[in-house]
Amino acid sequence: xxxxxxxxxxxxxxxxxxxxxxxxxxxxxxxxxxxxxxxxxxxxxxxxxxxxxxxxxxxxxxxxxxxxxxxxxxxxxxxxxxxxxxxxxxxxxxxxxxxxxxxxxxxxxxxxxxxxxxxxxxxxxxxxxxxxxxxxxxxxxxxxxxxxxxxxxxxxxxxxxxxxxxxxxxxxxxxxxxxxxxxxxxxxxxxxxxxxxxxxxxxxxxxxxxxxxxxxxxxxxxxxxxxxxxxxxxxxxxxxxxxxxxxxxxxxxxxxxxxxxxxxxxxxxxxxxxxxxxxxxxxxxxxxxxxxxxxxxxxxxxxxxxxxxxxxxxxxxxxxxxxxxxxxxxxxxxxxxxxxxxxxxxxxxxxxxxxxxxxxxxxxxxxxxxxxxxxxxxxxxxxxxxxxxxxxxxxxxxxxxxxxxxxxxxxxxxxxxxxxxxxxxxx
Amino acid sequence: xxxxxxxxxxxxxxxxxxxxxxxxxxxxxxxxxxxxxxxxxxxxxxxxxxxxxxxxxxxxxxxxxxxxxxxxxxxxxxxxxxxxxxxxxxxxxxxxxxxxxxxxxxxxxxxxxxxxxxxxxxxxxxxxxxxxxxxxxxxxxxxxxxxxxxxxxxxxxxxxxxxxxxxxxxxxxxxxxxxxxxxxxxxxxxxxxxxxxxxxxxxxxxxxxxxxxxxxxxxxxxxxxxxxxxxxxxxxxxxx
Numbered sequence: 100x101x102x103x104x105x106x107x108x109x110x111x112x113x114x115x116x117x118x119x120x121x122x123x124x125x126x127x128x129x130x131x132x133x134x135x136x137x138x139x140x141x142x143x144x145x146x147x148x149x150x151x152x153x154x155x156x157x158x159x160x161x162x163x164x165x166x167x168x169x170x171x172x173x174x175x176x177x178x179x180x181x182x183x184x185x186x187x188x189x190x191x192x193x194x195x196x197x198x199x200x201x202x203x204x205x206x207x208x209x210x211x212x213x214x215x216x217x218x219x220x221x222x223x224x225x226x227x228x229x230x231x232x233x234x235x236x237x238x239x240x241x242x243x244x245x246x247x248x249x250x251x252x253x254x255x256x257x258x259x260x261x262x263x264x265x266x267x268x269x270x271x272x273x274x275x276x277x278x279x280x281x282x283x284x285x286x287x288x289x290x291x292x293x294x295x296x297x298x299x300x301x302x303x304x305x306x307x308x309x310x311x312x313x314x315x316x317x318x319x320x321x322x323x324x325x326x327x328x329x330x331x332x333x334x335x336x337x338x339x340x341x342x343x344x345x346x347x348x349x350x351x352x353x354x355x356x357x358x359x360x361x362x363x364x365x366x367x368x369x370x371x372x373x374x375x376x377x378x379x380x381x382x383x384x385x386x387x388x389x390x391x392x393x394x395x396x397x398x399x400x401x402x403x404x405x406x407x408x409x410x411x412x413x414x415x416x417x418x419x420x421x422x423x424x425x426x427x428x429x430x431x432x433x434x435x436x437x438x439x440x441x442x443x444x445x446x447x448x449x450x451x452x453x454x455x456x457x458x459x460x461x462x463x464x465x466x467x468x469x470x471x472x473x474x475x476x477x478x479x480x481x482x483x484x485x486x487x488x489x490x491x492x493x494x495x496x497x498x499x500x501x502x503x504x505x506x507x508x509x510x511x512x513x514x515x516x517x518x519x520x521x522x523x524x525x526x
Numbered sequence: 527x528x529x530x531x532x533x534x535x536x537x538x539x540x541x542x543x544x545x546x547x548x549x550x551x552x553x554x555x556x557x558x559x560x561x562x563x564x565x566x567x568x569x570x571x572x573x574x575x576x577x578x579x580x581x582x583x584x585x586x587x588x589x590x591x592x593x594x595x596x597x598x599x600x601x602x603x604x605x606x607x608x609x610x611x612x613x614x615x616x617x618x619x620x621x622x623x624x625x626x627x628x629x630x631x632x633x634x635x636x637x638x639x640x641x642x643x644x645x646x647x648x649x650x651x652x653x654x655x656x657x658x659x660x661x662x663x664x665x666x667x668x669x670x671x672x673x674x675x676x677x678x679x680x681x682x683x684x685x686x687x688x689x690x691x692x693x694x695x696x697x698x699x700x701x702x703x704x705x706x707x708x709x710x711x712x713x714x715x716x717x718x719x720x721x722x723x724x725x726x727x728x729x730x731x732x733x734x735x736x737x738x739x740x741x742x743x744x745x746x747x748x749x750x751x752x753x754x755x756x757x758x759x760x761x762x763x764x765x766x
Contacts, residue, residue, distance in 0.1 A: 113618075325613040325614075327612070329577075329607070330608075332578075333577045333606070334602060334631075335599060335630060509581065510580045510581055513580070
């Protein structure tokens with residue numbers, strides 16, 4: 100135990116260099132900054148939308164329409180211009196993204212229940228997600244105008260009825276069912292919430308797996324490059340102690356790196372998707388449907404993540420032995436990245452049940468697929484699949500550890516190299 | 527004197543390549559035994575097998591009665607190995623490196639302190655021990671590693687090219703240190719290209735070529751046997 104602690108402390112010191120900590124803190128600060136900016140932009144986009152209007156009609160009806168728009172979360176800026184061309188120029192010089200021109204005779208046509216054309220001009224001032232929301236605003240404006248006009252028509256024609264009841268004679272009361280649980284709410288709203296929450300877990304998982312693997316591969320490669328491995332292998336400690344100290348140190352460093360990274364990432368995602376999660380009524384529905392992780396779900400998910408990390412560390416240890424130096428270690432991380440990215444993307448874009456059998460088997464054979472699938476399986480109460488995944492990862496880990504320990508206790512730890520040139524042996 | 531190390535019929539294959547073709551020798555207690563020979567003769571392979579880094583394909587290696595194949599952990603407790611191109615952890619300070627290594631061998635904190643003190647004396651790096659190894663010259667790293675190798679007073683110190691990369695003054699110092707420790711009872715198994723060094727250091731020498739020991743004896747005995755002025759001519763005559 101004393102030797103293990105001695106080695107573990109050295110490994111952690113070796114891995115957590117000031118350079119690594121500074122770069123991680125920088126990344127966190129960067130994410131935090133971007134998150135803050137994005138949040139402000141999102142709040143701006145969700146707030147009152149400013150639109151410019153050229154009212155060439157000037158009728159009582161058009162004035163009522165503008166007043167109606169103002170009550171519907173739009174800030175109306177009236178433009179004084181002689182013709183549409185001058186209005187387009189005036190709006191271009193301003194900061195609104197949308198110009199609506201109400202033509203002469205608009206009120207008169209409406210009074211006759213005739214369809215009248217209005218012109219809209221969208222200014223695409225940038226191509227960021229927030230910047231391209233102008234089309235959404237335009238749809239909102241047209242919809243608001245149509246609602247106002249149709250309500251007005253109906254009030255005039257059949258004043259004894261509520262226009263809303265005439266336009267929507269059927270009202271739906273929506274329920275969502277997940278396994279045995281049921282709650283009243285919109286499926287779109289819940290899907291949005293689940294997407295916003297479940298995007299975080301795979302990203303955390305992906306980062307922990309890649310960071311930890313990189314740490315352990317680099318640790319072994321650096322021992323080889325700095326010619327310290329031979330000395331270490333001749334000190335009176337078991338090879339299993341050397342392997343496990345490296346794996347544990349890499350796991351801890353990987354967890355810490357991922358945690359620092361995720362604090363920043365969460366702040367960034369909070370800025371982008373905070374609106375969905377905080378939408379009124381969502382949290383009660385989510386609780387009722389069991390889509391929030393309770394203690395049991397968190398423990399199961401934690402076990403799944405833990406075994407995935409162990410598998411990554413064991414596999415990375417074997418890959419690390421193949422590395423000759425730090426540079427070759429960088430390329431040896433690629434197979435690990437692929438093995439993590441495949442289930443990450445498949446779980447994000449596809450449903451495993453609908454995949455063809457060979458792809459499904461391939462996906463299940465990759466140990467890192469299981470924690471990615473665990474989130475959805477826990478939501479869907481499919482605990483058997485989660486437990487199968489944990490069992491599979493435990494077996495995979497045991498096999499990898501046996502292989503890694505065998506490599507470390509034989510000549511292979513020094514002679515095994517992945518190289519394209521002819522093998523060179525020092526006699 | 528009783529042999530501390532016995533090597534009998536040692537063979538090593540790398541795939542189809544036979545690197546050692548039956549090597550036999552013994553190292554007595556307190557003796558400096560040297561393997562000399564050209565590159566690729568099998569010196570490093572022999573040292574690596576004794577150091578438990580490589581497993582022998584055939585033959586027997588015993589240190590203090592412990593078998594290298596069956597009890598490698600016991601052997602590791604009794605040896606220290608200095609590889610030819612060894613390095614130290616660049617992010618650690620010299621003193622921390624010595625402490626890190628001493629902790630594997632020491633049973634108590636006092637013993638660890640003794641080991642570190644001894645290593646500091648051998649390395650003779652003064653205040654530089656408080657700096658990171660990454661800032662050391664090659665010679666300084668070599669002396670630090672020699673300090674590490676001798677600090678525990680192992681039963682057998684295995685030194686592969688101990689003065690590799692050192693300048694004349696540092697080489698002289700290192701040789702004197704090795705000799706001093708051998709006088710205090712440490713057995714040394716070393717390899718070197720430098721015949722002058724071998725002559726100065728060794729009690730006995732084995733001439734190694736193409737995976738075999740051609741001859742072995744004291745430097746003086748070998749020179750008399752081959753009627754040669756120095757070990758270089760001895761080696762040439764033995765090969766012919």
